[in-house]
Amino acid sequence: MSDLFSELFLGALLFGAMTAAVPLLLAGLGEQISEKAGVLNIGIEGMMIFGAYTGFVGAYYSGSLWFGFLTGALGGAVVASIMVLLCVRIGLNQIVIGIGLTLGFDGLTALLHHFQFSRTYPRLAAAEITAIPLLSDIPVIGPAFFRHHLLVYLAVLLVGVMVYVYRRTQLGLNLQAAGDKPAALDVAGVDVVRTRTVAVLSTGVLAGLGGAYLADVGAGIFVPFITNGAGFLGIVLAMLARGRPLWVLLGALVFGLCLSLTTALQVAGINIPTDVIQMIPFLAVMAMLVIFGRRSQLPAALGIPYVRGAR
């Protein structure tokens, strides 16, 4: 117990929290875009798992992490384009298709993994770390937050970019209108379907990237069902954040900390079953929903396909 609060333990805990937070952050930011535009993207778990698979395959065969991130993002976009076609273009039920995509790609990636990797279980080399000068020398905080793969900093920067997009650009306004009052957007001469298409594809890219990071950097390996509900956590983050990217970052860090605590406590030799600790993030969500429930407002047209001229 005495070394529970040692510098080393705390550093490892926070480093793990940041590593675990990045996929959640990317998924949450991605889901936020879709939700803003009025598409409840339950398929994000499927986008993430396919991104994790394609990201791992890309990185494994090319030997380049960045190529893996690229293929991961493309994998997510592929799943997203199915969602676009079925839910945005022809207006099928978003929840049904979302669940279908999640089930289907969970199964597909597990199947592909079985035929491809289940005998060898290949691993990737540890990811290259970019230390930020000066900041990375701060004790505890430095190694925890400023010695990560470059993508981690880019993901955090994306929070700022999204704030800018939502607040200052026409695209941000269009996204919001597509979720709150699509008919008004249509009257203003902007194509609702196209706006939502852009939104869902962006979600796919970000979710795929998150999945790829999870497999390539976080775990270094792809195993079936590796995302284990991370996409669903992304949905929760987006919902709790009520359209604010910064809140997604905060939420992702809290969840990351809970996930990191699982491994850290075991390393520290505290004997609590992993199942108990695995419950913490979900308990945290439920607690937050109970406390902030009433205020978690969602876009008015969330989940409703847009059909021009329909009442």
Add this chain to the structure above:
Amino acid sequence: MSVDTAPVEMTERSIVARSPGMRKVVHRLVLTVGPVLAALALAGLLLLALGVDPLAYYGYVINRGLLSPSGIQQTLTRMAPLLFLASGLIVAFRAGIWNLGADGQFLLAAVTAAAAGPYFAAIMPAWLAVVLAFLMSVLVAMAWSFVPALLRAYQGVNEIITTLMMTFLGTSLANVLVKLVFLDPGTTVPQTRTLPVEDRLPRLFDTTISSGLVLGLIAIVAVHLVMTRTSFGLRLRIVGANPRAAVHSGLAVPRLTLAVFALSAGLAGAAGAVDILGVQGNVRADWNPAYGFAVIPMVFLARFNGFAAIAFVLLLSVLSIGGESAARRLGVPNHFTLVLVAIVLIVLAIAEYIDHRFIQSRKA
């Protein structure tokens, strides 16, 4: 249907289907069977790409899941929990409540049944023990849905998120209970005590089919009739179709919402109970068949119709029993069933859309 079709065409068509009602049924059947076949073909292409002969695989699955005597008995037994889950989902979905937490409710009920069953069986007649364990499981599942129910009914919090979270929580909690609280000290594998075979739900006649099947069939038919033939069902459907209209017409929407959650979760709990009290006898650590998620597409495919759901549950049951067997013998993991279900769901949704467009364009 358009009225202005030529009389000649009418007589030609009437050979296929005599009355408009009959024609509707045939239309529905074609619209269902066609896409299922198309989906099987599509999934077959995937098998081909993986180097597996699709015809051999499907043949094996149908043989093991439907045609062989032991296979069909297993399939019918497997249907019991799936039917309960489907009926729970039908109640919720018809009332416009997306209970995606069936798996958590199922697992906690299963653990309850596994803990209570052997305990009661030791101190009272077996039939009473089974009944009590069953009721306790149902109550536990209902309780597990209470927080999402309250949040939805009185705070308007989206139940998709809360029930999903409760499922993740429930899966972990079930594991904790199995590993720490109800652990059978007599075995080396972490699992609960086992309910002796003679104390379980009786089997049907001379077969190995659990009588849970009958209970499941009763449940889904009852749910179908309640939802379509009673004023309570009508009220729930109004809430589902248009919650605002339901409020304005004076329905007690929050209270109806609570009732829907209790019914839906209770039926999911009954699924867990029949699976443990009829088939498994105990719960092993990390056991999670995730039936709930697999049943959701079936319920959609059945368009929330109880009788159609029975057919789709049979299909899922054949696929999963046959698929489990094929996983052992042909080396194709059972995950393929998930892919197949997803493809069926998507192809059917597209077919429905095309059909809808076709009818509309004929009307226009």
